[in-house]
Amino acid sequence: MRASDKAYRVLLNEIVSGDLAPGTDLGEVEQSSRIGVSRTPFREALNRLIADGLVDAQPGRGAVVASITLENVAQLYEVREGLEEQAARLAAQRRDPEIFLNLQQEFIAAKQLIESGNAGIAVFYSLNARFDDAVDASVQNEYLVSALRNVRTHMARIRRMAEHNPERLLESARETLLIIEAILDGDAALAAHATHVHLHKSQQSITAEVQEQFSQTKEVA
Amino acid sequence: MRASDKAYRVLLNEIVSGDLAPGTDLGEVEQSSRIGVSRTPFREALNRLIADGLVDAQPGRGAVVASITLENVAQLYEVREGLEEQAARLAAQRRDPEIFLNLQQEFIAAKQLIESGNAGIAVFYSLNARFDDAVDASVQNEYLVSALRNVRTHMARIRRMAEHNPERLLESARETLLIIEAILDGDAALAAHATHVHLHKSQQSITAEVQEQFSQTKEVA
DNA sequence: TTGTCTAACTTTGTATACAATCTGACCAGA
């Protein structure tokens, strides 16, 4: 594995997980030696993260982990609306029924998963990831898929700030099930609308929780 | 200006303009010395172009200018649909009327421009660019704008392959005018639909012309 | 003649040294 890939993966993981908090200074000498690569591949990794929007480059002054604001979250959902509704439409037109029939069954069974504690919830998240993968495979559009991937990385980071209350997850599972049904029916418009609904509800929930998180950290500080 | 920026701009320009044809090998030593920077900043530029999708990295085997296929064009329009319709909706909600009133006047006058030969057509293209800028400024969403920018770069490259027949440009101007009117009315749904129509017609025209171009090059080869 | 192995060469990937730029503090002068 290339050193630059290693640096990228380590940093990406630390940023998404929150180990590197927003605003953290990413000095090249310090960070590259910490990760165990030289500055050249480290800078390569840094540039990729800047392109991803996970790191902010301050020209001449170095790089810091990008901050998360409510405005950012709102903007991200606006992009998701554009990309994911289109992805849902295309998936409905091009899907392999087999795959989505399986996912349908799994999402129907998701209730037990979500109610069975943290381990089950982790499985539910990976189920959601498999749904995303199925959509990606169906749309067969590398530009769209790569844009979706980037957006999902940002979402993963934001989700880390939010409580995962089972109530919302159950709702989310039901909403996703509607999308799957539309895709299975080959109903592009319905798939897009169901996606819209899902995003709307998701945004409501996430926004409230992120807001909560912000006010908490303010209290601490 | 940083050497890596210089290398990026030079390469970007040469790729979009077609001076570097699709498939052209981009050896680091050769190209970096040609441009007049060392390999380190050159590689940085190369990585940005790879992230943009304008250069294909063949692992271990170097990098080549990305090819253009009809499939690519179709995929690009699928992404544009998602992004630009969303951008049109947001622009309609957030626009500064002043700017779009001016653009409206200019697009009304575009007929004369287009019919006045190549110089006028160049001005018409820059008018279109100003329309894009106005939309970008209105949506106030950095993620969306940066995605749009990338897509437009690809489109600029594809347009280079197409004949710009005045008939189509006149149509295009009328379609854009409809979008502007919808934005001025603050009618998000109409702006999105007008954008959809515009993209549909644009794709028809571009696809036909790119296809033509392909069959010509085949004859030559 | 064909297939395979080897070896040289070419090219990418990494480390490090060096140059340029920015930061911030301290001091001088108004």
Add this chain to the structure above:
DNA sequence: TCTGGTCAGATTGTATACAAAGTTAGACAA
């Protein structure tokens, strides 16, 4: 006291040397 400038330190940006990996051509054997 405040402003401006300069200087030291730290940090980013660039160049180059070195290492590693891959490709290709040629020779030799089957």
